[in-house]
Amino acid sequence: MELKKFFGGALHVDISNIPTYYEALLNTLAIAILAIFISAILGFFFALYFKYTIVRVSLAFTRAIHELFWALLFLQIFGLNTLTALLAIILPYSATLGKVYAEILEEHDSFPKELHVKGKISAFLYTKLPDAMPYLISYTLYRFECALKSTAILGFIGLMTLGYFLQGAFMQGNYGEVWLLLILFYIIIATLRFWFTKYSTPFLIVASFFYLDFVSGFSMENLTRFLTHDIIPSPLRKEQGFEVLFNWFSNIATHELIPGVLNTIVLTQIALIVTALIALLCFPFISKKFSNLPTRFGGGILLVILRSTPEYILAYLFLQIWGPSMLPAVLALALHNGAIIGFIMGQQTNELKLRIDTTKKKIELFGFEVLPRIYSSFLAFLFYRWEVIMRESAILGILGIHTLGFFIDSAIADIRLDKVVILLFFTAMLNILVDYISRRVRSYLRISTTINCELK
Amino acid sequence: MNKIILISLLLVSTMFAKTFMFTAIPDQDETKLNERFSKIAKYLENELHVKVKFIPVKSYAASISAFRNNQVQLAWLGGLSGVRARLLVKDSYAIAQGIEDPQFHTYIIANTHTNLKKSEIFPMNIKGKTFTFGSKGSTSGRLMPEYYIRENLKNSPDELFKKVGFSGNHSKTISLVQSGAYEVGAVNFKVWDRELKAGNIDTSKVQVIWKTPAFPDYQFTIRGDVDEQFGKGFSKKVQAALIKLDDKEILAAFPRAKFIESKSSDFDPILKVGREIGLID
Numbered sequence: 127m128e129l130k131k132f133f134g135g136a137l138h139v140d141i142s143n144i145p146t147y148y149e150a151l152l153n154t155l156a157i158a159i160l161a162i163f164i165s166a167i168l169g170f171f172f173a174l175y176f177k178y179t180i181v182r183v184s185l186a187f188t189r190a191i192h193e194l195f196w197a198l199l200f201l202q203i204f205g206l207n208t209l210t211a212l213l214a215i216i217l218p219y220s221a222t223l224g225k226v227y228a229e230i231l232e233e234h235d236s237f238p239k240e241l242h243v244k245g246k247i248s249a250f251l252y253t254k255l256p257d258a259m260p261y262l263i264s265y266t267l268y269r270f271e272c273a274l275k276s277t278a279i280l281g282f283i284g285l286m287t288l289g290y291f292l293q294g295a296f297m298q299g300n301y302g303e304v305w306l307l308l309i310l311f312y313i314i315i316a317t318l319r320f321w322f323t324k325y326s327t328p329f330l331i332v333a334s335f336f337y338l339d340f341v342s343g344f345s346m347e348n349l350t351r352f353l354t355h356d357i358i359p360s361p362l363r364k365e366q367g368f369e370v371l372f373n374w375f376s377n378i379a380t381h382e383l384i385p386g387v388l389n390t391i392v393l394t395q396i397a398l399i400v401t402a403l404i405a406l407l408c409f410p411f412i413s414k415k416f417s418n419l420p421t422r423f424g425g426g427i428l429l430v431i432l433r434s435t436p437e438y439i440l441a442y443l444f445l446q447i448w449g450p451s452m453l454p455a456v457l458a459l460a461l462h463n464g465a466i467i468g469f470i471m472g473q474q475t476n477e478l479k480l481r482i483d484t485t486k487k488k489i490e491l492f493g494f495e496v497l498p499r500i501y502s503s504f505l506a507f508l509f510y511r512w513e514v515i516m517r518e519s520a521i522l523g524i525l526g527i528h529t530l531g532f533f534i535d536s537a538i539a540d541i542r543l544d545k546v547v548i549l550l551f552f553t554a555m556l557n558i559l560v561d562y563i564s565r566r567v568r569s570y571l572r573i574s575t576t577i578n579c580e581l582k
Numbered sequence: 583m584n585k586i587i588l589i590s591l592l593l594v595s596t597m598f599a600k601t602f603m604f605t606a607i608p609d610q611d612e613t614k615l616n617e618r619f620s621k622i623a624k625y626l627e628n629e630l631h632v633k634v635k636f637i638p639v640k641s642y643a644a645s646i647s648a649f650r651n652n653q654v655q656l657a658w659l660g661g662l663s664g665v666r667a668r669l670l671v672k673d674s675y676a677i678a679q680g681i682e683d684p685q686f687h688t689y690i691i692a693n694t695h696t697n698l699k700k701s702e703i704f705p706m707n708i709k710g711k712t713f714t715f716g717s718k719g720s721t722s723g724r725l726m727p728e729y730y731i732r733e734n735l736k737n738s739p740d741e742l743f744k745k746v747g748f749s750g751n752h753s754k755t756i757s758l759v760q761s762g763a764y765e766v767g768a769v770n771f772k773v774w775d776r777e778l779k780a781g782n783i784d785t786s787k788v789q790v791i792w793k794t795p796a797f798p799d800y801q802f803t804i805r806g807d808v809d810e811q812f813g814k815g816f817s818k819k820v821q822a823a824l825i826k827l828d829d830k831e832i833l834a835a836f837p838r839a840k841f842i843e844s845k846s847s848d849f850d851p852i853l854k855v856g857r858e859i860g861l862i863d
C-alpha cells in the first residue's frame with residue numbers, strides 16, 4: 127500500500143516547490159563546504175601528530191560517535207543553528223581525515239633514504255607530500271561527498287538543510303515531495319566533480335564563509351552550564367552519596383545500556399551478513415565478465431543510487447512502508463553497504479585476467495573462477511564496512527529500533543544529558559572495539575590496508 | 583575603551599533582542615503547525631509592536647532546549663514539556679491556555695481488526711496487542727496514557743504489549759493505527775476530533791475505544807526575563823494579547839474556542855504523574 131503510494135509519488139513531482147528549498151539547499155552546500163575545509167586543515171594537523179597515543183585515542187573517540195549524535199548534543203548547547211551543524215560535521219570528519227591522512231602519509235614513503243635531506247620539514251615538503259598529495263586530495267573529495275550527505279541528514283533533527291523538508295515530507299506521506307528532494311540531492315552528488323574543482327573551491331569556501339552565520343549561536347553561559355552542570359550525573363549533582371550514584375548507574379546499565387548494546391550488535395551482525403549476500407549477488411550485474419552493456423548500465427545506475435542514498439534516509443523510507451521493526455533497518459544498511467561493496471567488486475573483476483580455457487558457464491565462472499580470486503579483498507571490504515555499519519546501527523535507534531540510539535534519543539527527550547553522555551561514551555567504546563577487532567582480523571588475513579580509501 | 587566595548591555590546595544585544603521569538607512542540611503534521619503559528623506570529627506582531635518570529639523545531643526536546651537557551655522567549659508547550667521547561671528555567675511561568683486545556687483527554691484508539699469495542703471502563707484486553715504512543719515527550723500521547731496503562735494493568739508498557747512504538751506525533755499515530763501498522767494507540771482527543779470532522783479518518787478501520795479522565799494539558803509558557811529584554815510589563819502584554827484573541831481563523835487552527843489565563847501551579851498534577859512514572863527526576 128505505502129510502497130505503491132511511494133512509487134506513485136514519483137508521478138506527482140511538483141517542480142514549482144523548488145524555491146521553497148533554496149535556503150535549505152544553500153545551507154546544505156555551504157555547511158558541507160566549510161566543514162570539509164576546516165576538517166581537512168585540522169585533519170592534516172592531527173595527521174602530523176598521529177604517532178602520539180593521546181592524539182590517536184582522542185581521534186578514535188570523536189570518530190566513533192555519529193555526526194547525528196554530535197548534533198543532538200550540540201543542539202542542547204547552541205540550539206538549532208549553523209554552529210551546531212558545523213561542529214557536528216567537523217568533529218567526526220576531522221578525526222577520520224586525520225587518521226586516513228596519517229595512513230596515506232605513512233604509505234607514501236617510497237623516496238630512497240640516501241636521498242633524504244637533513245631538515246625534517248624540507249624532507250616532508252619535498253619528498254613525502256608531493257608523493258602523497260593526489261591520494262590526500264582524492265580522499266578529501268570522497269569525504270566531501272560524505273559531508274554533503276551528512277549535512278543533508280542533519281535536517282532530520284531540525285537544522286535547516288535538505289533533510290528538514292525530507293523528514294516533513296516523509297512524516298506526512300507527501301511522496302511527491304520526497305521524490306523531488308531526493309532527485310535534487312542526487313543531482314548535487316552526481317554533478318559534484320563539475321562544480322567542486324580546484325578552480326572553484328577557493329571561491330566556494332570564501333562564499334560559504336560569508337554566507338553562513340555561525341557566531342550568533344555561541345553562548346559561553348550555555349557551554350559552561352552544559353559542562354559543569356548538565357552532564358554531571360544527577361546523584362553527584364544533588365550530592366546524594368555513593369549508593370544512589372551506584373543505583374543510578376546500574377539502573378541505566380541493566381535497562382538501557384546492556385539491551386542497547388546487544389540490540390546494536392545483533393542488528394550490525396545481521397546487516398553485515400545480508401550486506402555480504404547483496405554484494406555477492408549484485409556485483410556480476412556491473413561486471414564485464416558476466417553482463418552485457420544494457421544490464422551493466424541498468425545495474426550501475428541502481429547501485430549508484432543505493433550507494434548515494436544514506437542509510438538513514440533508506441531506513442526512514444522503509445519504516446514508512448513496512449512499519450517499525452528490525453527489517454527496515456537491516457534492509458537499509460545492507461542495501462546501501464552492499465551496493466558500495468558490490469560496485470567496487472564489479473570494477474575489480476573487470477581488471478581480472480581469466481585463463482584462456484576458462485569455462486563458458488556463468489555460474490561456474492562465478493563460483494570457481496572469479497569469486498575465489500577476489501574473495502580476500504571482498505572480506506577486507508566487508509571488515510572495513512563493519513565499523514561503519516555499527517555506527518549506523520546505533521543511530522537508527524532514533525527511528526524506533528531498540529539499539530543504542532533509541533535510548534540516547536529517549537534520554538534527550540527526558541532532558542537527561544548526564545545519561546546521554548554515559549550512553550554515548552559506551553557507544554563510542556563499542557565502535558572502537560569493533561574497529562580494533564576488524565584491524566586485527568585484517569592483519570591476520572594479511573589483507574593490505576592500501577586497498578581502497580572509499581571504504582573508510 | 584571599556585566604555586566603547588560596553589556600549590557596542592549593549593547595542594549588539596538590543597539589536598538581537600528586538601525580535602520576540604517563540605516556538606511550539608511539533609505535535610502534529612508540519613503543514614498544520616506552520617499554518618497555525620505563522621498566523622499567530624502576525625497577530626502578536628500587531629499587538630505587541632515588536633518583531634515576532636516563529637521558530638519551528640522537529641522534537642519536543644528541541645523546543646524545550648530552545649526555551650532554556652533563551653533562543654525563544656515564549657513557547658506553546660504540552661503539560662509535560664511545560665513542566666520540564668519551567669523546571670529548567672527557574673523564573674519562567676505559564677500565562678495562557680485554551681479554554682479546553684484544563685479538561686484535556688487522551689483517546690485510546692484501536693484498529694477495527696482487533697474487534698476491541700468502545701467502553702466506559704479501561705479496556706483491559708488491549709494487553710498483548712501492539713501499541714503506539716505519540717512522541718516520547720508528549721502529555722496526551724505518552725505520559726497520561728502510560729499512567730493509566732500502568733495503573734490499570736499493573737505493569738510497564740514494555741512488558742504488557744507485544745510491541746511498543748513512538749509514532750512521533752498525533753497525526754502519525756492515527757495513520758499508523760488506521761493502516762494496521764499498530765493495533766492500538768494513544769492520541770490527543772482534539773487532534774482526533776478535528777481530523778474526524780475534516781473527514782481524514784476512516785472509521786471502518788480505526789475507532790476510539792476509551793477516553794481517559796480529564797487532565798490539564800497545553801499552555802503558553804514565557805521566560806521570566808522577557809520584561810528585562812522587551813520592557814516592563816511585556817509578559818502581561820503578551821498574556822493580554824493571547825486572552826483577548828478572537829480571530830476565528832487562528833483559534834480554529836489550534837483548535838481552541840478561546841484562550842484563558844493560566845498559572846504554573848495548574849500543572850502540578852502533571853508534575854506528580856511525571857515523577858511517579860519516572861519521566862521527571
